[in-house]
Amino acid sequence: MALIITDECINCDVCEPECPNSAITQGExxxxxxxxxxxxxxxxxxxxxxxxxxxxxxxxxxPDHVEDEEQLMVKYDKLQAE
Incomplete structure (x- = not known):
């Protein structure tokens, strides 16, 4: 299951550099x-x-992106091949 950032976000900038997959970006x-x-x-x-x-x-x-650990590992392998 992917994660989501809710509107409680305070734009503190600490999450983006921690993501090893570059999945986090600044939105509007x-x-x-x-x-x-x-x-x-x-x-x-x-x-x-x-x-x-x-x-x-x-x-x-x-909840809109439900994945189990095996599916997440397949996604990880795909991202590593990029």
Whole structure:
């Protein structure tokens, strides 16, 4: 399951550099996560780094992009091949 940044985001800029897949970018109002690049850090870390550093806890799982760990690992492998 990809992650999503909610409108509680305060644009503190700490999540973007932590993403190993470059899935986080600045949107029009708040940061956004590209679901096709988000692996919840599977393949890189034991936990999503953006969630670990977020000071306002505004990065939940995205119910519109449900994936299990195996699917996230396939996505990780695809991104590594780029």
């Amino acid at each position: 109002e708040i940061y956004e996560i590209a679901p096709d690049r988000c692996t919840e850090c599977v393949g890189h870390y034991d936990e999503p780094q953006c969630v670990a550093v977020c000071p306002v806890d505004c990065i939940p799982k995205d």
